[in-house]
Amino acid sequence: MGALDSYTIRAAIIDLDGTLFDTAGDFTAALNGMLSGLGARPIDLSETIEYIGKGTEHLIASVLGARYDADAASALFDRAYADYQTEYQRINGHHATLYPGAAEGVAALREGGIRLACVTNKPLRFAAGLLAQFGLAGDFDHVFGGDSFARKKPDPLPMREACRALGVTPAETVALGDSENDALAARAAGIASLIVPYGYNHGRPVQDLDCNAIVGTLLEAAALILKR
Numbered sequence: 001m002g003a004l005d006s007y008t009i010r011a012a013i014i015d016l017d018g019t020l021f022d023t024a025g026d027f028t029a030a031l032n033g034m035l036s037g038l039g040a041r042p043i044d045l046s047e048t049i050e051y052i053g054k055g056t057e058h059l060i061a062s063v064l065g066a067r068y069d070a071d072a073a074s075a076l077f078d079r080a081y082a083d084y085q086t087e088y089q090r091i092n093g094h095h096a097t098l099y100p101g102a103a104e105g106v107a108a109l110r111e112g113g114i115r116l117a118c119v120t121n122k123p124l125r126f127a128a129g130l131l132a133q134f135g136l137a138g139d140f141d142h143v144f145g146g147d148s149f150a151r152k153k154p155d156p157l158p159m160r161e162a163c164r165a166l167g168v169t170p171a172e173t174v175a176l177g178d179s180e181n182d183a184l185a186a187r188a189a190g191i192a193s194l195i196v197p198y199g200y201n202h203g204r205p206v207q208d209l210d211c212n213a214i215v216g217t218l219l220e221a222a223a224l225i226l227k228r
């Protein structure tokens with residue numbers, strides 16, 4: 001019995017950071033550009049990874065919160081947020097790599113006639129820019145970012161809106177992600193989910209997540225979805 005045997009899947013909603021791409025190096029470089037302008041302690045990859053996944057506001061608030069008291073962190077937020085975006089725009093894709101099986105999984109799903117949306121908490125322009133750099137933009141029917149809707153994952157709104165845009169029901173859709181934000185959003189939207197173990201789940205094991213299955217790669221996910 002495969003994890004999706006009772007489903008007829010017509011669409012997949014794929015997360016970006018930690019699922020398609022290892023972007024921890026891009027995040028770390030942009031944060032360090034911002035932190036050096038503030039004269040604050042730099043960040044390393046392992047600290048960055050704990051904060052990725054809940055969008056830019058959460059990321060900046062977490063980084064400042066680990067370096068300043070609450071009043072100083074909130075006073076610095078607007079400047080830090082603006083500086084971070086400038087830095088990220090400049091370095092987007094310089095350090096990012098596709099995970100093994102990610103491009104192959106996307107290609108297999110497309111060839112199998114599955115409609116695809118990318119739903120990420122990353123700002124839309126950075127997500128669209130990265131997909132374009134790696135030649136994947138054309139594979140997605142829609143791309144939605146953390147600034148595309150009023151609420152981000154783990155709220156189900158982005159998943160519901162993606163289903164609407166794709167012209168499918170939640171029951172015909174599967175979400176592929178790397179974190180609790182994807183699993184919770186999918187569950188609340190009534191969408192099945194497959195989770196990869198190699199991304200960013202705030203330092204916690206993905207085995208504890210409420211999902212349909214853990215899959216080693218997106219290519220493995222594609223095989224389950226296409227029931228090959």
Ligand SMILES: O=C(O)COP(=O)(O)O
Pocket residue numbers: 015016017018052053054055056119120121122123146153
């Ligand atoms: O920008 C983030 O917080 C990461 O977003 P994602 O894991 O939803 O792609």
Ligand SMILES: [Mg+2]
Pocket residue numbers: 015016017018019053177178179199200
């Ligand atoms: Mg992710």
